[in-house]
Amino acid sequence: MKKNIWHETVKKNFNNASANYLSYSNIQKHFAEKIVSFVKGLNIQKGEWIDLGSGTGLLADEIEKIFSKENITRIDFSKKMLLQNKDSSKKILWDLNNGLPPSISKCSLITSNFCIHWLDDPEKIIRGWFSKLRSGGYLIISYPTINSFPEWKQTCKETNIEYSGLTFPVSRDIIQSFNSDEIFFSNKYLYVENFPNVYKLFRSIVNVGAQSSKCERKKVHELKEIQKYWPKKATNSVNLTWEINIQILKKS
Numbered sequence: 001m002k003k004n005i006w007h008e009t010v011k012k013n014f015n016n017a018s019a020n021y022l023s024y025s026n027i028q029k030h031f032a033e034k035i036v037s038f039v040k041g042l043n044i045q046k047g048e049w050i051d052l053g054s055g056t057g058l059l060a061d062e063i064e065k066i067f068s069k070e071n072i073t074r075i076d077f078s079k080k081m082l083l084q085n086k087d088s089s090k091k092i093l094w095d096l097n098n099g100l101p102p103s104i105s106k107c108s109l110i111t112s113n114f115c116i117h118w119l120d121d122p123e124k125i126i127r128g129w130f131s132k133l134r135s136g137g138y139l140i141i142s143y144p145t146i147n148s149f150p151e152w153k154q155t156c157k158e159t160n161i162e163y164s165g166l167t168f169p170v171s172r173d174i175i176q177s178f179n180s181d182e183i184f185f186s187n188k189y190l191y192v193e194n195f196p197n198v199y200k201l202f203r204s205i206v207n208v209g210a211q212s213s214k215c216e217r218k219k220v221h222e223l224k225e226i227q228k229y230w231p232k233k234a235t236n237s238v239n240l241t242w243e244i245n246i247q248i249l250k251k252s
């Protein structure tokens with residue numbers, strides 16, 4: 001799939017999910033809260049605070065609840081997602097595959113929850129974000145890693161059906177170009193979701209606009225096979241396991 005068609009597909013799906021995103025984004029909320037608990041423990045100096053791929057403002061709102069003097073700039077390429085942010089917030093409509101808007105510099109806090117895996121070259125993009133930090137500034141990212149969705153991948157192997165989920169980043173690659181004194185924190189967390197069947201599981205991905213795939217849409221008989229072979233829990237339900245990495249980089 002050509003890059004620009006891919007970008008438009010991703011944007012369209014997030015635009016379409018924007019109105020109901022907050023009702024379904026349980027995992028994003030969980031990790032937004034974790035990020036907030038890290039932010040609370042950091043001694044952040046004066047400077048701009050920005051949230052990248054901010055969506056509806058879920059993470060930025062949580063941070064502002066604690067740091068009420070901050071007005072976090074929210075950046076996203078989905079207009080409909082940005083429109084869900086509170087009116088008083090600073091918002092910039094921008095495609096993060098093009099780096100950061102020229103107006104951004106000297107940030108003391110940059111956050112990004114569940115966004116970098118949608119970008120073309122996350123390693124390069126992260127270097128660009130890091131370059132916009134002032135001395136002493138922090139960059140905090142969270143994203144699903146390559147080890148996510150083992151049940152789905154295993155089922156595809158068994159049934160010989162192409163895995164149509166995203167290929168998530170390898171955490172080591174994301175920070176490989178940073179010096180050890182710039183890597184303040186890096187940790188992986190498992191998060192397991194449970195659904196009555198795979199149809200509900202795939203619906204949950206569509207509900208947050210994350211269904212974009214470079215593969216062809218699955219046919220009904222393929223979905224039936226996936227449902228049949230996906231490992232079942234005692235209740236006949238199905239799990240989806242995410243491995244999420246939170247990394248904090250600090251500019252010396």
Ligand SMILES: C[S@@+](CC[C@H](N)C(=O)[O-])C[C@H]1O[C@@H](n2cnc3c(N)ncnc32)[C@H](O)[C@@H]1O
Pocket residue numbers: 010011014025028029032052053054055056057058059075076077078081094095096097112113114115118119208210
């Ligand atoms: C799963 S949502 C996460 C939203 C928010 N960070 C949260 O925690 O709820 C991913 C967001 O990244 C945005 N996004 C994806 N690709 C982007 C790009 N190239 N430029 C800007 N935003 C992008 C989407 O529009 C969407 O709002």
